[in-house]
Amino acid sequence: MNLFLLEPHELSSAGSAQLADHRAAHLLQVLKVDTGDTVRIGLLDGPVGTGTVMSTSDGTVTLRCDFASAVPPRPAVDLLLALPRPKVLRRLWAQLAALGVGRIMLTNAARVERNYFDTHVLTPACYGPLLVEGLQQARDTRLPVVSIHRRFTALVEDELDGLSGDGARRLVAQPGAPTTVATCIRQHPAARVLLAVGPEGGWNDHEVERLTAHGFTPVGMGPRTLRSDTACISLLTLVHAALGADRVQ
Amino acid sequence: MNLFLLEPHELSSAGSAQLADHRAAHLLQVLKVDTGDTVRIGLLDGPVGTGTVMSTSDGTVTLRCDFASAVPPRPAVDLLLALPRPKVLRRLWAQLAALGVGRIMLTNAARVERNYFDTHVLTPACYGPLLVEGLQQARDTRLPVVSIHRRFTALVEDELDGLSGDGARRLVAQPGAPTTVATCIRQHPAARVLLAVGPEGGWNDHEVERLTAHGFTPVGMGPRTLRSDTACISLLTLVHAALGADRVQ
Known part of the structure; x- marks a missing residue:
C-alpha cells in the first residue's frame, strides 16, 4: 500500500482517524509503525496528506491527519468498455x-454474453474495494x-454526451x-x-458505425491483436502518455 | 485463437498437419470449420500462412499448410524482470x-522471495503453452x-552482454x-x-547502482506507482510505441 485512503466519515472533528x-494490520504488521511515524494518506475524492501515528494498541492505529489543500485532478481519460468476462473484469x-x-462505462455489445451482467463483480460491494486497492497502489x-449500460444504442445515442461531457476526444x-x-x-x-474498447471478438459493424457516427475515431495498436484486458491497459497507457500524464509532477 | 500455431514435427513431408x-476442438466447435475452409496458421518460430481444411472426422482436423516465405522478425524488446509472485507470473x-x-530473463533481487523460484510456473511445461496462447492471440x-537467473549480480555483470547482444538500449x-x-x-x-522491471517494492539501491553501471537508463511513468504486472504491460506498450512497432504493417 503506497497510500492509505480514508473515507470522510472516518475523520473525527479533531482531524484524527x-x-x-486491514489498513491497521498493514501498518502494524508490514510497516511496523510506531508512535510518531508518518505515513502517506489520502481522503477519498479529496486531498492527499500525511498521517502521524498517535497511538497503536490491540490491532488499532490512531492517526493524526494533515491534508494538503489541493485535490488531485480527476484522471483525464474515461473508458467505455464492452463488459468483459467476470473473471477478467x-x-x-x-x-x-x-x-x-x-469514469468507467460498462456496456452491452453484440459479442457480450448476456449472463455477464448477472455477476457480483458488477456490484459496488465487489468493485468498490478493488478500485480503492488500485488507488492506494x-x-x-x-x-x-x-456506470453499467445494458443497452449499447441508448448509451451511445442518448446518454454519452451527458456522461462524458463535451470536448472529450x-x-x-x-x-x-x-x-x-x-x-x-x-x-x-x-x-x-473518451476511449472505447470492444469485447473479445470486437465490436460488430453496426456498433462501429454507431460509434464513428458519434465522433469516435478508430485507433490501432499495430499488427498484434491483444486480449481485451491487455488492450485496456496498453491503450490507457498510450492515452495517458499522449496527454502528457506520464510526466512526473 | 487468431492463428493456429503448429510445431515443425507436426508437418508431414507433403505439407499437411x-x-x-484443443486446436481441433476450437476449429470444430467454435469456428465450426468445414472442408475447404481456410484458417490463419503459423509455424512456431517460422512463417505465418494459410491452412485449408482437407477433412474433419471424429474430433480430428487435417489441414493443408501453405506458408509465406518470410519469417516475422523477433520482437525488438527484451525483458529483464525481477521474478514476480507465481500467481502474477x-x-x-x-x-x-x-x-x-x-527474450524474458527472470532474475532474483533483494525483494524477491526465495521460494518464488520453486514454483512450477517456472517450468517449460507450465509456461510453454501459455506463451503459445499469447502468440496465437x-x-x-x-x-x-x-531464462531464469538466481544470481542478479552474475546476470548483470557477466551474462547480460551475451544474452541481450550489443547495441540494445x-x-x-x-x-x-x-x-x-x-x-x-x-x-x-x-x-x-532491453527493459528492466523490478520487484514489488522496487530494486534496492545496490541493484539500481549495478544496473546503471551497466548502461541502464532510469525511465519513469509519471506519478502513479503501478503493480509490477501492470507496469510490465504499460512499459512494453510504451517501448513498442517508441520503436514504432505500433504502426500497422
Missing part, C-alpha cells in the same frame, strides 16, 4: 483505478465513477486501424479522452 | 508473448526465449524517474531495447 481493519478493476480513469484519491480501439493514439491526439489536442 | 487436440506469460518480447510465431523502470520511455528512445534511437 482510528483504523482497525475482476482482475481489471484495481488495474484501471491504478492507471487512472475518470497508485497514490491517487479520485475514485472512478462506474473520442477514440475507439480497432485492430488494424492505421492511426495510432499518439498521432490522433497530436493532430487534435484535447484535455480529455 | 493432422490436429486432434502465471497471468503474465501469455500477455508478455502477446505484447511481443524477444497476437498472430505471432516468435516464441520468447526464457538499456532502460530500467524507476518510479519517479523524470525521463519517459519515449524521450529516452527519441534521444538515443536504437533497434532493440
Whole structure:
C-alpha cells in the first residue's frame, strides 16, 4: 500500500482517524509503525496528506491527519468498455483505478454474453474495494465513477454526451486501424479522452458505425491483436502518455 | 485463437498437419470449420500462412499448410524482470508473448522471495503453452526465449552482454524517474531495447547502482506507482510505441 485512503466519515472533528481493519494490520504488521511515524494518506475524492501515528494498541492505529489543500485532478481519460468476462473484469478493476480513469462505462455489445451482467463483480460491494486497492497502489484519491449500460444504442445515442461531457476526444480501439493514439491526439489536442474498447471478438459493424457516427475515431495498436484486458491497459497507457500524464509532477 | 500455431514435427513431408487436440476442438466447435475452409496458421518460430481444411472426422482436423516465405522478425524488446509472485507470473506469460518480447530473463533481487523460484510456473511445461496462447492471440510465431537467473549480480555483470547482444538500449523502470520511455528512445534511437522491471517494492539501491553501471537508463511513468504486472504491460506498450512497432504493417 503506497497510500492509505480514508473515507470522510472516518475523520473525527479533531482531524484524527482510528483504523482497525486491514489498513491497521498493514501498518502494524508490514510497516511496523510506531508512535510518531508518518505515513502517506489520502481522503477519498479529496486531498492527499500525511498521517502521524498517535497511538497503536490491540490491532488499532490512531492517526493524526494533515491534508494538503489541493485535490488531485480527476484522471483525464474515461473508458467505455464492452463488459468483459467476470473473471477478467475482476482482475481489471484495481488495474484501471491504478492507471487512472475518470469514469468507467460498462456496456452491452453484440459479442457480450448476456449472463455477464448477472455477476457480483458488477456490484459496488465487489468493485468498490478493488478500485480503492488500485488507488492506494497508485497514490491517487479520485475514485472512478462506474456506470453499467445494458443497452449499447441508448448509451451511445442518448446518454454519452451527458456522461462524458463535451470536448472529450473520442477514440475507439480497432485492430488494424492505421492511426495510432499518439498521432490522433497530436493532430487534435484535447484535455480529455473518451476511449472505447470492444469485447473479445470486437465490436460488430453496426456498433462501429454507431460509434464513428458519434465522433469516435478508430485507433490501432499495430499488427498484434491483444486480449481485451491487455488492450485496456496498453491503450490507457498510450492515452495517458499522449496527454502528457506520464510526466512526473 | 487468431492463428493456429503448429510445431515443425507436426508437418508431414507433403505439407499437411493432422490436429486432434484443443486446436481441433476450437476449429470444430467454435469456428465450426468445414472442408475447404481456410484458417490463419503459423509455424512456431517460422512463417505465418494459410491452412485449408482437407477433412474433419471424429474430433480430428487435417489441414493443408501453405506458408509465406518470410519469417516475422523477433520482437525488438527484451525483458529483464525481477521474478514476480507465481500467481502474477502465471497471468503474465501469455500477455508478455502477446505484447511481443524477444527474450524474458527472470532474475532474483533483494525483494524477491526465495521460494518464488520453486514454483512450477517456472517450468517449460507450465509456461510453454501459455506463451503459445499469447502468440496465437497476437498472430505471432516468435516464441520468447526464457531464462531464469538466481544470481542478479552474475546476470548483470557477466551474462547480460551475451544474452541481450550489443547495441540494445538499456532502460530500467524507476518510479519517479523524470525521463519517459519515449524521450529516452527519441534521444538515443536504437533497434532493440532491453527493459528492466523490478520487484514489488522496487530494486534496492545496490541493484539500481549495478544496473546503471551497466548502461541502464532510469525511465519513469509519471506519478502513479503501478503493480509490477501492470507496469510490465504499460512499459512494453510504451517501448513498442517508441520503436514504432505500433504502426500497422
